[in-house]
Amino acid sequence: MKTLSTLILLTTLFTSSLTLNITCRFTTKKGDYACTVTKIVASSPTDTTVTSVDGRQQKDKTTDDVKIFEARGKNLKRFPLELGAFLPNLEVIAIERGLTEIHKEDLEQFPSLRKLYLSKNEIQDIESELFVNNPELELIFLGNNKIKSVAAEVFDGLENLQHLGFERNKCFTAAVENNRDGVLKLIQNIYQKCSTAAVSIGSSIGAAAGTTTINSTTVESTGEEEEIPEETEEEAIKMS
Numbered sequence: 001m002k003t004l005s006t007l008i009l010l011t012t013l014f015t016s017s018l019t020l021n022i023t024c025r026f027t028t029k030k031g032d033y034a035c036t037v038t039k040i041v042a043s044s045p046t047d048t049t050v051t052s053v054d055g056r057q058q059k060d061k062t063t064d065d066v067k068i069f070e071a072r073g074k075n076l077k078r079f080p081l082e083l084g085a086f087l088p089n090l091e092v093i094a095i096e097r098g099l100t101e102i103h104k105e106d107l108e109q110f111p112s113l114r115k116l117y118l119s120k121n122e123i124q125d126i127e128s129e130l131f132v133n134n135p136e137l138e139l140i141f142l143g144n145n146k147i148k149s150v151a152a153e154v155f156d157g158l159e160n161l162q163h164l165g166f167e168r169n170k171c172f173t174a175a176v177e178n179n180r181d182g183v184l185k186l187i188q189n190i191y192q193k194c195s196t197a198a199v200s201i202g203s204s205i206g207a208a209a210g211t212t213t214i215n216s217t218t219v220e221s222t223g224e225e226e227e228i229p230e231e232t233e234e235e236a237i238k239m240s
Contacts, residue, residue, distance in 0.1 A: 018047040020080060024055035026066070033061055034068035035087060040076070048078040053086040068092040084109025096120045108133040115139040119165060126150040126194075131158060141165035143175060150194035155187045166190055 020042045024035035035053070042048075053063060066087045071080075076098040084090070090110045094117035102123055107113065113134045119141045128151035131137055138160045147169040155161065164183045165175040171194035176182035 018049065019043045019051040020047050020049055021052045021054065022050060022080065022086075024053060026055050026057050026061065028058065029068060032067040032092070033058070033065040034070065034092075035063075035066050037069075037071040037074055040071075040074050048076075049081040050083050050086060053083075063087055064089060066090065068094075070094045072096040074098060079103070079106035081106070082109075091115065093117065099123055101125070102130065103127060104130050104132060107131065110134065112136055114160075117141045118145070120144045122146055124148055124170075126154055128152075128154060130154050135159075137161055139163035141175075142169070143167040145169055147171060147194065150190055152191060152195050155190075169194075 020040065022035075022037055023039040023041075025038050027034050027036065035055070038055075057063075063086055067090060069083070069087055069090050069092070072094065073096065076095060077100050079095070079099065079102060088109070089112065091112050092115040093110070093113065094115075096117070097120050099118060099121040100123065102118060104127065107116075107130065111133055114136050115138060116134075117139075120143075123142070123145040124147060126142070126147060126149070130151070131140075131154065135157060137158050140158075140161065140163070143165040144167065147166070148171050150171070155164075161183055162180055163177045164186055165177075166186065167173045167175045172190055174186055174189065176186045
């Protein structure tokens with residue numbers, strides 16, 4: 001009994017000590033306050049729950065003002081859980097070089113999300129209802145992954161989607177920028193090439209273009225991705 005109690009205590013202490021600390025360089029990018037990740041310290045390789053977001057804040061700014069989150073080349077295998085508890089008002093998320101999966105629960109914290117950059121990762125599957133909690137999405141870049149399957153209707157309901165990058169994936173390769181009709185055609189191609197059966201775009205998407213059926217037309221990749229605006233350094237003060 002004593003041995004069991006000791007084991008439970010050690011397990012509790014270990015669990016409570018798991019941390020994922022994110023350090024940001026806070027800047028302003030064309031008017032939007034941004035967190036560019038400079039360092040990630042995790043107590044365990046498997047721990048992905050954020051316990052702190054630190055860095056030198058700009059004058060009169062707090063983490064509630066952050067609209068952009070960038071983590072490039074930080075080898076994040078999973079989306080940082082509970083990120084929304086520290087950066088609740090994100091509209092742009094860019095994570096590159098590391099992610100092996102992405103889930104609805106990862107994105108549901110950000111109902112105002114407009115742009116999602118997940119290029120150059122190791123993602124293989126796009127699950128059903130991935131974007132169901134992000135109806136404001138205007139841009140999704142999934143290029144240069146290893147995507148081999150896409151759930152039917154996953155893009156349905158995204159009536160503001162104008163940019164969709166899907167180049168250099170296993171099941172299909174193409175991209176469209178700033179073209180709603182082109183995006184609709186690309187979505188149809190993705191459904192046909194990456195789902196187990198050809199799927200017609202749902203009425204929620206077709207209605208935006210005045211039609212419920214999109215012909216299967218290959219849309220060539222531009223090979224370019226929209227860049228997040230360059231930053232402008234402003235006076236910084238230590239986070240309180």
